Amino acid sequence: MKIIFLIRSNPCESHRPAEAIRIAAGLGTGNNSIKIILSGESVRVLSPDEEDLEDMDIIEKFLPIIKDWGIPLYVDRGSLAAIDLKRSPYEFRTVDNAEVSEIVAGGHGVFVF
């Protein structure tokens, strides 16, 4: 199954981005194809400069797993205006709204967090 995670919550205020990352890593162990789209403030989870995110321990535990398994990360281009990810240790592809829609449309299931 192709499962898309669209993460939009602010990790400075909500634990939901961390929960999404945990679930994505968990579902990635099965026969599922996972894609993660980060939009808005949620892109902060990829920044090496953020130290005070909700459930930081979960993010630090599961994001490297997502990286190791090659689960693709997509970042909404518009979200990068205020957040600098040049030093991010994670590889990601920048996408525009049309590409986000295309990725979401290609999923059998879409989880929005």
Next chain:
Amino acid sequence: MNKKLGILLSTPPSDKNIETVIGLISSALRNNVSVYLYLDDDGVECIHDNRLIAMSKDGLKLSVCAYGAQKKGIEPSDVAMFGGLAVLSELINACDRFIAFG
């Protein structure tokens, strides 16, 4: 064989999603669709919703994220199956349709 509908609910009982989910389950059960509900994150608190408990006696298969339940101090009970993401993964793959409410 009955069609299978899977639902993920990850929002708390205070969110309007619970009303949509209950309506959806009710309609599906009336139409002989097998329904599997997985409660995750803040959604685990919906385990206390009497309507869901009643529907579980009418055929709803209710599962709760064990990790989320532990975080919220919800004790395992026979109302639902308490399991991990492997359960969710199986549901996603086994159901004809899967809808997430987050």
